[in-house]
Amino acid sequence: MNQIERLHAEIPSPAPNSVALVTGGNSGIGFAIVQQLLDRGVTVWIGARDLEKGQLAVKELGSSARVVELDVTDASSVAAAAERIGDLDILVNNAGVNPGREDITATTVEQLRTAYETNVFGLIAVTQGFLPALGRSAHPRIVNVSSGTGSLFWNSNPNPQFDWEQVQGSGLAYRSSKTAVNAVTLLTAQALGDRFKVNALAPGLRRTNLIAGMSVGGDPAEAATGAVRLALLPDDGPTGALWSWDGTRAPW
Template sequence: MSTILITGANKGLGHEAARRLLEAGHDVWMGARDAGRGRAAADALGGRFVQIDVTDDASVAAAAETVGTLDVLINNAGIGGARKPLPETTPDDVAQVLETNVLGIVRVTRAFLPLLERSASPVIVNVSSGMGSITVTSDPSRVESTIAGLAYPASKTAVNMMTTQYAKALPQFRVNAVDPGYTGTDFNQHRGTQTVSEGTDAIVAMAMIGPDGPTGTFVDRKGPVPW
């Protein structure tokens, strides 16, 4: 049994990943910014709730103190940002997304590293997106190529690069990025074509790898995703 923290676990992919990992017998901390929603979600599944705002240093530090012991960190919390035409996107629009999707991962990972370093098999899973793949977003056969944006795609490309760098810097860890795929959640007004269970396949699989598992990779439920 592993002790697992999932950020942004009160709904969507984070909630379903928590449900599946709890079902598999793991001890799961469900992190959420909103205490009411987070606690209700954790109570409903039988998980443990911890309040965490990935954009706030004090909140993240307090969460690390509360959790205390950790084997697996799933950096799932993320935002899509302002919905507006690309030419109208402002620096502030981009900064808001990077604060959560990129700096949030740095902030949380840094705070929880001392806990993970005490684990016999530390794992970090960064939830990325096909929108962060330059190859995928340039492929006319992929739906990702039909979407033009600045903040969200750039943030996920940064997540992919950070994943490879953490993997190099932490050779005793298993650090991987996952693409859930186009999954129907609140994030996309449930337009996604995959079920939420399918969308968590790669997250759950990478959360449960052992010390001999891959590191520094980018995968979806079907296998490797091109960078």
Template structure:
């Protein structure tokens, strides 16, 4: 078993996920680059290695049971344990997302399949590996638009995002799932938290965001490397706690 800490980041071939992998790698971690696109995954691993990161590719489609099981086997063979799992892979589901839009049911289904069910699928597959770590951490990359408190309190799109019956509620669902995991894992050494990266310029929003992917990765990196007296079951951004 490797003495170096090992992380798996889903959706790590680009954007926020790539910068999370780069940030953990810069701290001396071995980082599994989880991604379903073979060419993009290979290019990301090559770029990370060129920067001195101990990166390895993990073929991973979070919507596919067989793919997730194979990823767990790969990490087992590579490292023997997992010290941090960052569930970063996410989709909008498609646009528009007005509740009355044509095809909106399929849009919602697509968002939930990746953003919620995919997180549950990957987390459950990796839990045996996480339990082998002395200080295991799980980070679910959420969004401030998933905060019900903010959605109810404000009509400002800068706070709540555009009208969204798929993406924003899927992140609310993810937040609720994060809480349930924290309750079940209470009393263990596994800490699980949700991270809000802010409005980051990525292809998810047509690069309209005002933050860089590196800035967006900062909170997830902090939560993946929490000390043993750190929080669990919380929702955080750079400025502090995000209201649920």
């Protein structure tokens, strides 16, 4: 049994009538997360900034998927989406942007603002907007899609599994925003208590729009399996941690 098969086997069945929202669920890792949750009988809303792209994703996924227009950087859009969806058990904060790979010598303040508006402030806004609905759930789960490149431990103690030397210092906007996501995850878990399960996922380098132009990256479905595991954690499962896609705990 390989890692993916093992992870699938370990994922428990969802509670009956579970409802999930996956932001940025119309492509990449988000699309794969939606697909795998649907396969397990979860009703899934795709949060899409571009409604037309979200509708195309629904057509591909089938009638069990739903779409809601959701721009995580727009407070009115978040509020409207929360009103439309109603009850919610699982929130996957997957929407993210990568405005560039420049280091401190070339990164612009505008690039930093772009990264933080979506990756950090948008994530917080969506979480806050859906907290009342999640609070009504018997099994509330929040999964924040982060990045191993945001791990301060791995950045200061390069993991031999990755070619960290070639990327040291690069990607200031994106990587620092994911470090912030890790902090937000931990503090959210502490604030909400053990009934909520709030965790972050390090999905690994994947073939998605975030790395457009790079001829590298693994299958987004592998990363999605790690996210689905966190989305369907049992009530005695962990909270307030960063997890690699393969189910092992990653360092902050």
